[in-house]
Amino acid sequence: MTYDNQNIFAKILRGEIPAIKVYEDERTLAFMDIMPQADGHTLVIPKVPATTLLDLPADDAAYTIQIVQKVARAIEKALDTKGIVLMQLSGEAAGQTVPHVHFHLVPSSIHDMRQHAAQMGDQDKIKALAEKIKQAL
Numbered sequence: 001m002t003y004d005n006q007n008i009f010a011k012i013l014r015g016e017i018p019a020i021k022v023y024e025d026e027r028t029l030a031f032m033d034i035m036p037q038a039d040g041h042t043l044v045i046p047k048v049p050a051t052t053l054l055d056l057p058a059d060d061a062a063y064t065i066q067i068v069q070k071v072a073r074a075i076e077k078a079l080d081t082k083g084i085v086l087m088q089l090s091g092e093a094a095g096q097t098v099p100h101v102h103f104h105l106v107p108s109s110i111h112d113m114r115q116h117a118a119q120m121g122d123q124d125k126i127k128a129l130a131e132k133i134k135q136a137l
């Protein structure tokens, strides 16, 4: 699929719009979801331009999932969560709203999560949660 380099996450990667970051290295970035489906909802993205999981080169997929695991561990430690939903939507037909591949880490139960990308969270609360996660990394 053709990559749209004007998508929101591409702009975050270029530093054109802000994000509440929790982790960054040469190949990945993790930041807080602004419309969280649960407290601590975090996104992990590879930096390589790829629209969906199906476009992601295998070595980037392999590397990114290690960072997903690392951030999940930090969320568990920081928020004392009992379970984390790992969600990945590939394609508009699946409900994907931002066309840069990303992994959702939602510290919740599949039965309790709030609606997807529906309501802005409280920025101060999100920042405080991000600080906790960063400290646990």
Ligand code: AMP
Pocket: 008, 019, 032, 033, 034, 035, 036, 088, 089, 095, 096, 097, 098, 099, 116, 117, 118
């Ligand atoms: P998806 O629908 O799987 O593509 O998920 C996109 C996610 O990005 C949603 O959960 C949105 O709440 C979230 N989101 C949209 N814009 C931003 C932004 N500027 N910063 C952080 N998260 C965002």
